[in-house]
Amino acid sequence: MQRQRHPSFASLNRWGALVLCWSMTGCLTSPDPEASYPLAAQDDHPYFKIYSDVSRTVDVIHNFESKIQVGITHLTPEFRQAMAERYEHIFHESQASLAEAGNKTGFFVSLYAANRELADLADKQLWNVTLDGGGKQKLNPTAIQRLSPKERWGPFFPSINPWSQDFLVLFDLPPPSGGGKQGVIFTLSSPDGSVRTEW
Numbered sequence: 735m736q737r738q739r740h741p742s743f744a745s746l747n748r749w750g751a752l753v754l755c756w757s758m759t760g761c762l763t764s765p766d767p768e769a770s771y772p773l774a775a776q777d778d779h780p781y782f783k784i785y786s787d788v789s790r791t792v793d794v795i796h797n798f799e800s801k802i803q804v805g806i807t808h809l810t811p812e813f814r815q816a817m818a819e820r821y822e823h824i825f826h827e828s829q830a831s832l833a834e835a836g837n838k839t840g841f842f843v844s845l846y847a848a849n850r851e852l853a854d855l856a857d858k859q860l861w862n863v864t865l866d867g868g869g870k871q872k873l874n875p876t877a878i879q880r881l882s883p884k885e886r887w888g889p890f891f892p893s894i895n896p897w898s899q900d901f902l903v904l905f906d907l908p909p910p911s912g913g914g915k916q917g918v919i920f921t922l923s924s925p926d927g928s929v930r931t932e933w
Contacts (some may be wrong), residue, residue, distance in 0.1 A: 735837055756922045772824045775892050794927035796855050801926045802847050806892020807910045808920075808933050809840035811909055817890055824889055830904060831890075833900060838876070839865065839907040841920060844893040852924050856880065860879040865905045867918040 737829050762879055776782055788810050794802040807813065817831040832840065847853050856860050856878040865873045879902045881887055910916040922929045 745917075750855075765922055766817075768824040770864060771859070772889060775820075775889060776865065778820060779818045781816050784813055785890075788933075789815045789893070790931045792929045794929065794933070800848060802845070802852070802924070802929065804846075804929050805844040805891065805896075805898070806894070806920065806929075807842040808841060808916075809835040809909070811911070813892045820890060834877070834902065835878075835904060835909070837908060839909055839918065841901070842881075842887075842891055842904045843903055843922070844891060844895070844898040845922075846895065846898045847926065848892075849926055852926055854880075855899065855901045855903070859867065862921075863903060864921050864923075865907065865918055866921065867888045873907060875903050876906045877902070915921070 754776055763908075772778075775785060785807065788808040788916045791807045792804045792806070793800055794804075814831050814835065818829065821831055822828045825929050830836070832841070832842070843855060845853065845855055852860055855863065863878065865875075881902055882895075884898075884900065887900060891900070895902055905920070916933050918933050920931050920933060
């Protein structure tokens, strides 16, 4: 009967050393992976300053009950530029942000309504949305578009929350130029209350 030969401990060590050496060489020649996490909007100070300048938050409270909570951001050219820069920083590609608002007056609206029937800002039977001023008569929106998913818009609009519905509202009025005040009044009216903001 022939005995089987087993590799000696020394030859195993040699193979182990070769494998170790090869794996270390592989590690040395491959770049280290990188990971990063984008700043929250509040911590991105240049962005947040512009966001704060063009945003309003309003609560409609009746008998100590919050009926409506609204976050409104005026989509000025300066804000859209800041948003495009933040988008590029987060997604590592350039893209025009909310391009639909390029030649119109636009607002990003985050709406929470205690009465869930009022959650759809585009429902003309429940909401009257108008823009007044700017040398024009009172205007109705040319578009009210629900925006989703929240995860896409959350890094740019801190007013978004798990219970809000989020909308892009556009009016057929050129956006303000040169960062000046536009002198318009944006109004949202519903059976549970109204919100009036001046820009």
